Amino acid sequence: MFRKLCVAASTASLAAAAAAAAAAADPVKIGFITTLSTPAGYIGEDLRDGFNLAVKQGGGKLGGVPVELVVEDDGLKPASAKQAADRMVQSGIRLYTGVNFSNVLAAVVPGVTKAGYTYISTNPGPSVFAGEKCDPNYFVASYQNDAYHTAGGIAANELGFKRVAILAPNYQAGRDALAGFKRTFKGEVLAEVYTKLDQSDFSVEIARIRSLAPDAIYQFHPGGAGINFAKQYGNAGLGKTIPMLMPGFSMDARMLTATGTASEGFYTTGIWSVAMDNPGTRKFVQDFKTTYNRIPTDYAMQAYDTAQWIASGLKAVDGDLTKNAAFRAALRKADFSSLRGKFALNTNQHPIQDLYLMRIEKAAGGELAPKVVRKIVSDDRDSYAEACKMPS
Structure with missing residues (x-):
């Protein structure tokens, strides 16, 4: 009888060990909810492809840990994104990223963090x-x-703009954008104009800009709206008479292609450019072009950096996301090489980094690209961190 019990116990131990080994071999699932449809869908594509490039380079692994991206299209609808996140949470997925609009992020994050799981934003930071x-x-x-926009206010001051009209879509990121610009701009804001998030015709706004005759405009319109705005602004002849200043994601690589020459001479602010002359950027741009046959946007870079950051966390816990405290501690170290250069975390777990003023000019191959004029902010820290009392 004793021998039978020993055999049974041994068999049970072997079965448990086999089950544990099988579980360890399963890839870590990462919930990737993003916008792949609508005119803004290219942003989600670049986020997904930038992230996947890092996975491909790692042979299907991040930090030596096998991973599986579970991708859902939110259709730019907060309710759809929340439903997708709820399904993933119920299925036991512990790590999330990918959302590219602030109003969608606001619907996703609370459910993920309340469940005790981790969300890492590739793009919005409301x-x-x-x-x-x-x-x-x-x-x-x-x-x-706010970061690109507070840098925008500083840039406007340095460029000598005294009277400015400012425009953005009427949603969280748009309101944050103009609030950020006004926080650092020292001149006069002639008009603060809010547009619809999915607006395509800007003739009324452009007519108003013409009548105001500002020194310049500052505008934030991502995706398809930004393409339409820039083209219509250029076609109206204002691009040559009233300079445009904007955050880099209002005139990214895909938007530059779509707008033709309309954006030449416009100014942007940002944390990175495809024209940056460092080994990491040169390799990333070439690898992305080879893999996807297009120039990467800032979104692709941010997603690539996100993947590398996640890799550092997964490596620290050997892919075991049940070790949540250890995973968070590893992420806080930010032990990875960012394509943008400096990258550290503030107390609210948002980046501390440099920002640059860029001008859209013709590159050596004849295509338009944002060329760095100069660094305008060093070690930028957002102003909201002071109100963050981070729970343990």
């Missing part, structure tokens, strides 16, 4: 999660939404 509602399970790989 103020609501940077201050009083900061969370130990929420990290940002890109920027706090």
Whole structure:
């Protein structure tokens, strides 16, 4: 009888060990909810492809850990994104990224973090999660939404613009954008104009700009709206008489191609450019072009950096995301090489990084690209961190 019990116990131990080994071999699933449809779908494509490039380079692994991207299209609808996230949470997925609009992010993050799982933003950094509602399970790989825009205000001052009209879509990121610009701009804001998120015709706004005759405009319109705005602005002849200043994601590589020569001479602010002359950027741009047959946008770079950051965390816990505290501690170290150069975390788990002023000019091959004029902000820290009392 004793021998039978020993055999049974041994068999059970072997079965448990086999089950544990099988579980260890399963890839870590990463919930990747993003916008792949609508005119803004190319942003989600670049986020997905930038992230996947890092996975491909790692042979299907991040930090030596096999991973599987579970991709869902949110259709730019917060409710759809929340439903997708809820399904993934219920299925046990512990790590999330990919959302590219602030209003969608606001619908996804609370459910993920409440479940005790981790969300790392590839793109939006709304103020609501940077201050009083900061969370130990929420990290940002890109920027706090205000960053490009406070840099925009500084750039406008340095460029000598005294009277400016400012425009953005009427949603969280748009309101954050103009608030950020006004925080650092020292001149006069002649008009603060809010457009619809999915607007395609800007003739009324352009007519108003013409009548105001500002020194320049500052505008934030991502994706398809930004393409339409820039083309219509150029076609109206204002591009040659009233300079345009904008965040880099309002005139990314895909938008430059779509707008032709309309954006030449426009100014942008940002954390990175395809024209940056460093080995990491040169390799990333070439690898992305070879793999996807197009020039990467800032979104692709941010997603690539996100993947490398996640790799550092997965390596630290050997892919075991049940070790949540250890995974978070590893992420806080930010032990990876960012394509943008400097990258550290503030107390609210948003980046500390440099920002640059760029001008859209013809590159050696004749194509338009943002050329770095100069660094305008060093070690930028968002102002909301002071209100963040990070729970343990």
